[in-house]
Amino acid sequence: MERMQGEGEVDHLERPSPLTDKERVMIQDSWAKVYQNCDDVGVAILVRLFVNFPTSKQYFSQFKHIEDPEELEQSSQLRNHARRVMNAINTLVESLDNTEKVASVLKLVGKAHALRHKVEPVYFKILSGVILEVLGEEFPEVVTPEVAAAWTKVLATVYCSITAIYEELGWPNVPTSTS
Numbered sequence: 001m002e003r004m005q006g007e008g009e010v011d012h013l014e015r016p017s018p019l020t021d022k023e024r025v026m027i028q029d030s031w032a033k034v035y036q037n038c039d040d041v042g043v044a045i046l047v048r049l050f051v052n053f054p055t056s057k058q059y060f061s062q063f064k065h066i067e068d069p070e071e072l073e074q075s076s077q078l079r080n081h082a083r084r085v086m087n088a089i090n091t092l093v094e095s096l097d098n099t100e101k102v103a104s105v106l107k108l109v110g111k112a113h114a115l116r117h118k119v120e121p122v123y124f125k126i127l128s129g130v131i132l133e134v135l136g137e138e139f140p141e142v143v144t145p146e147v148a149a150a151w152t153k154v155l156a157t158v159y160c161s162i163t164a165i166y167e168e169l170g171w172p173n174v175p176t177s178t179s
């Protein structure tokens, strides 16, 4: 059953402490394995998101009415978004020691999703949970509980940054692109 928070609200998570050196290495090593299968993993994550949380499809013109997982998997709009999400995560992982780079990537992502795509921020939290779930299932040898804890921290940091950007932009009353 899909549960959602009240419309428009921005849900807050406490910002986690910065990654330790050990956590950074765990993230980079585990990501190297995941990124070798970038396309398949990205599509598996997004199909899981759209099957388990069908309202998240509402933003995608080309597959919002599709329910069949195999058909979803073939959608070029889904596959393109999967690649974009994976590439953005790759840039973040490559830049874990570069706070400014991380902030600028997240700012672009946050702005585009708030202003252009008008995506409710809660979906970023939902996607984080799905990413953890799929990585744990597909890479059980790599994603040990310690590695999963480090990923939880990275994804919570991403979500905190995204919600901060949404708030800066005045979500839920974001201006339209023409105002």
Ligand code: HEM
Pocket (backbone or CB within 6 Å): 056, 057, 059, 060, 077, 081, 084, 085, 086, 088, 089, 109, 112, 113, 116, 117, 119, 123, 124, 127
């Ligand atoms: C870590 C999370 C995410 C990343 C890194 C990400 C990244 C991107 C990028 C790079 C683009 C293309 C450039 C642009 O239009 O700004 C994009 C487009 C888009 N994203 Fe995301 N995204 C994320 C999460 C989400 C979520 C959770 C949703 C909604 C449930 C979403 C919905 C969309 C839509 C509707 C588009 C436009 C698609 C199109 O025009 O075909 N994104 N995303």
